[in-house]
Amino acid sequence: MLYSEKVLDHFANPRNVGDMKDADGIGEVGNAKCGDIMRMYLKIDGDVITDVKFQTFGCGAAIATSSMATEMIKGAKIEDALKLSNKAVVEALDGLPPAKIHCSVLAEQAIKAALADYFKKQGIDPTPFVGDINTECEACHGCH
Amino acid sequence: MNKVIYADNAATTQIDPRVLEAMTPYLTEYYGNPSSIYSIGRDAKRAIETAREQVAKAFGAKVQEIYFTAGGSESDNWAIKGSMDLLKAKGKTHIITTNFEHHAVMDTCKFMEKHGFEVTYLPVDEEGYVTVKQVEDAIKENTGLVTIMYANNEIGTIQPIAEIGQLCRDKGILFHTDAVQAVGNVEIDVVKQHIDMLSMSGHKIYAPKGVGVLYVRNGVRLSNLVHGGGQERGRRAGTENVASIVGLGKAIELITEDIPGRIEKVSKLRDYLFEQASKIERSRINGGRKNRLCGNFNMSFEAVEGEALLLMLDLNGICGSSGSACTSGSLDPSHVLLAIGLPHEIAHGSLRLSINEHTTQEDVEKIAEVLPKVVGRLREMSPVWNKLD
Numbered sequence: 001m002l003y004s005e006k007v008l009d010h011f012a013n014p015r016n017v018g019d020m021k022d023a024d025g026i027g028e029v030g031n032a033k034c035g036d037i038m039r040m041y042l043k044i045d046g047d048v049i050t051d052v053k054f055q056t057f058g059c060g061a062a063i064a065t066s067s068m069a070t071e072m073i074k075g076a077k078i079e080d081a082l083k084l085s086n087k088a089v090v091e092a093l094d095g096l097p098p099a100k101i102h103c104s105v106l107a108e109q110a111i112k113a114a115l116a117d118y119f120k121k122q123g124i125d126p127t128p129f130v131g132d133i134n135t136e137c138e139a140c141h142g143c144h
Numbered sequence: 145m146n147k148v149i150y151a152d153n154a155a156t157t158q159i160d161p162r163v164l165e166a167m168t169p170y171l172t173e174y175y176g177n178p179s180s181i182y183s184i185g186r187d188a189k190r191a192i193e194t195a196r197e198q199v200a201k202a203f204g205a206k207v208q209e210i211y212f213t214a215g216g217s218e219s220d221n222w223a224i225k226g227s228m229d230l231l232k233a234k235g236k237t238h239i240i241t242t243n244f245e246h247h248a249v250m251d252t253c254k255f256m257e258k259h260g261f262e263v264t265y266l267p268v269d270e271e272g273y274v275t276v277k278q279v280e281d282a283i284k285e286n287t288g289l290v291t292i293m294y295a296n297n298e299i300g301t302i303q304p305i306a307e308i309g310q311l312c313r314d315k316g317i318l319f320h321t322d323a324v325q326a327v328g329n330v331e332i333d334v335v336k337q338h339i340d341m342l343s344m345s346g347h348k349i350y351a352p353k354g355v356g357v358l359y360v361r362n363g364v365r366l367s368n369l370v371h372g373g374g375q376e377r378g379r380r381a382g383t384e385n386v387a388s389i390v391g392l393g394k395a396i397e398l399i400t401e402d403i404p405g406r407i408e409k410v411s412k413l414r415d416y417l418f419e420q421a422s423k424i425e426r427s428r429i430n431g432g433r434k435n436r437l438c439g440n441f442n443m444s445f446e447a448v449e450g451e452a453l454l455l456m457l458d459l460n461g462i463c464g465s466s467g468s469a470c471t472s473g474s475l476d477p478s479h480v481l482l483a484i485g486l487p488h489e490i491a492h493g494s495l496r497l498s499i500n501e502h503t504t505q506e507d508v509e510k511i512a513e514v515l516p517k518v519v520g521r522l523r524e525m526s527p528v529w530n531k532l533d
Contacts, residue, residue, distance in 0.1 A: 011452070012459055017525050032489035032528055035449050035469050035477070039527040055527035059451035059470035063525065099470075 003060060004094035010064035015071050020053040025121065027113025029133070030106050036062050038106050040070070040114040047078050054110070061100035062107075068092050069107040078118075081111060082129060109133055149507045152463045153348070153439060154297055154325060154498035159391070160350035166394040167352070170387040178384050179375065188386045195393025199357055202400045203342065204333040211358045211376050212389050216324040217248040218369070219343030219358035220291075222380070223320040224252045226366035227289055227341070228261055231318070236288030238262045242274050244483040245293050248343075249322050253291070262286070270485045271432030272301035279308055289318045294326035294342075298467055298480040298496055299431025300440025302330060309338030318364060324348055324356075328399035329407065329437045340364050344396075346388060351395035355388035406501055411438035413499055413508045418443075420512035424519055426532065430481060430494060441497040442467075444486065447529040448493045448522045450477075456518040457495075462511055467494040 003011075020041035030036040036058035043051035052070040056063050069089050073081040086104035090096050096104060112130045119126035150158070176185030178192055192212070200207045213219045228239065241253050243265040253263045264282045268274050279290060290312050295302045305321055312319035320341035323332060327344045334342060341364060346355040360366060360379075372381030399406075418429060418441060426446040445453070450468025457464055467478030469492060476482070477491035486494075497511065523529040 008455075011455060014525065028527065032492075033487075035489070035492035037527055055525055057447060057526040057528045058449050059468070060455040061470075062449070063452060 002097060003064075004096075006068075006092075006094045007061060007064040007096065010067040010093065011060045014054075014063055014067040016052050016054060016067065016074065017056075018053050019055060020051070023053075023114075025114040025116075025118030027110050027115070027117055027133075029109045029113055030058070032057065035059065036103065036106055038062065038066050038110040040066075040110040042114045042118060044078065044118055049073050049076055049078065049081055058103065058106075059100070061096055061103040064093060065089050065096070065103045065107040066110070069104075069111060073111060078115060082115060084108060084111060147461065149462045149503075149510060151441075151497040151499050151503065151507075151511065152465050153500045154300075154437075154496065155465055156347045156353065157350045157500070158502075159352060160395060160398060162398060163351055163391045163394045167387040167391040170390050174386075178386060179373070188384075191390045192384055192386060195389045198393035198397045199359075202327075202332070202396045203359055204335050205359050206362065208377070209334075209359055209362055211360060211380050212384060212392075213356045213358055213380060214354055214382075214385070215347075215356040216246075216322065216343050216345035217356075219345075219356045220246070220248040220320075220322055221252050222358055222366065222369040223341040223343060223360075224249065224256065224289065224291060226369055227318050227320070227364070228256060229367040230365050231288035232261070234288075236286050238264070238284050238287040240264045240266065240279060240282045240287060240290045240292075242266045242268055242292055242483075244268050244272065244296060244298075244480045245291070246297055246322055246324065249291055249293065250479070266292075268301075268483050272296055272299045272430075272480075272484050273432060273435070274303055276304055276307040276311055280311055283315055283317065287315075287317050289320060291320040291322070294321045294323035294332075295329065295437050296431070296480060297325045298478055299442045299484065300325070300437035300498075301431045302326065302435040302437065305339070306337040312340070313338040325437060327396065328403065329439070331403055334359055334361065341366075346392040346395060349392075349395045349399045351391040352388045355385050355392050357392070407438040410499060410501055410503070413503055413505065414439055414441055416505075417441050417497065417499075417508050417511060420508075421515055424516050427519075428490070430484065430486065437498075439499045439503075441499070442494060444481075444490045444494045445519045446490060446493060447526045447532060448519055450492055450494050452522055453493070453495055453518060456522065457514065460514045460518065462514060464495055464497045466496065468492045 023041035024044040025042040028039040039055045041053040054066040056066040086108040089104045116126035116130045174187040178189035196210045324345045340361045342359040347353040430442040450466030451470035467481045469477045481491035
């Protein structure tokens, strides 16, 4: 399993790791049976994500993609965070081994789940913005 | 850069300098084809026969019962496919094995099933052992072969080989054992233990990769797996891997010199690791302690994923392995850990360390110091940890 320097850096020195007491939105995806769970916490002010934290149970790639994804959306507008694709996370990490692409899908889903939670708390139906979120890992079976 | 602590000897080992020294002339000076008539070929041929004697001596076998192969996997494939190919003419089409064999045996058995053979996979107990009674109960009219690993590669549990051998001999059934992990760690006597076929590999005992042995008791009939030239008395074709064979011979001589001394030294260090790592909360030792390879350590740590654990140990200069799905490249964690009844989420968080006689007290102390820290750090990051009851 060959990881890029960037993946190893984000694994060894994860950015924005930890929990957040007063989060405006929390999203969790994956399950322990598959060996990956990601939880994202968002702090939102107006339409800007002012702070992000993550907690991840998973392999090196799962931790690195979580870390990179939080960096990419911190300070971003909600509409831009919604556009973050797993592909962009993979590119930012200088690539991932094929068997690990599902980790980046999980990171994208975790952000969307956290934003959906935020919308719900605001009394807004998240479906038009976020679409269907796969909180289980059925979506990743094909990637292994 | 700190010293790297290599604790993955069940995966492969470093070549012993004495082994390398024995091999070198056969790469440089005596490079002749052992089947050739001139002296540099004859010298190579003689060296192969010396290695054959060294292997035979280690197992209490006769020289003509030792066949060199390209490794443990080939030996396993040959034993199973070669024996059943001839037994099927006698109506013997049933194989008995366990559900926690190395893939070289397990996948060969699955291949045999696809080709019309019947296979019984005996379930091991939660400590990782199979019993003679289980084998006996599984024997049928058409059973031709029992293949059970000597010691498990992940959890190190040693199976009751002599008893199973005796049973098979009494019943007139062939008995093969994959002893890749066992050689050098247990006293093997193919006569006393009634072993008909035994597989071993060079690179687990400080010889090079790509060379192995199949012991085949005189009188056991096997069809060829590799067809071609008349090497290995016409039973295994291909120009011999002379230098590696010489290395394997030297290595097995060295490793079987003092097995009890080796066990005493290494198990002490391993037990220290178990004792220290068991202090980590929500951890468990995988596999029974009683009959276990002296260098094998296997534990699971809840709420931690194995590959992340390995990467973090690597950052601290420690090399190990895991039964996590993420390290196997498949969706499921290790079939061995599932076979002993571990739930998926616990199996994902497993760590195997395999130490040897070159491991020092200082090394295990370093591991014992680093391990709780990295488990703790990963648990801090884990959304699962605080949710455990």
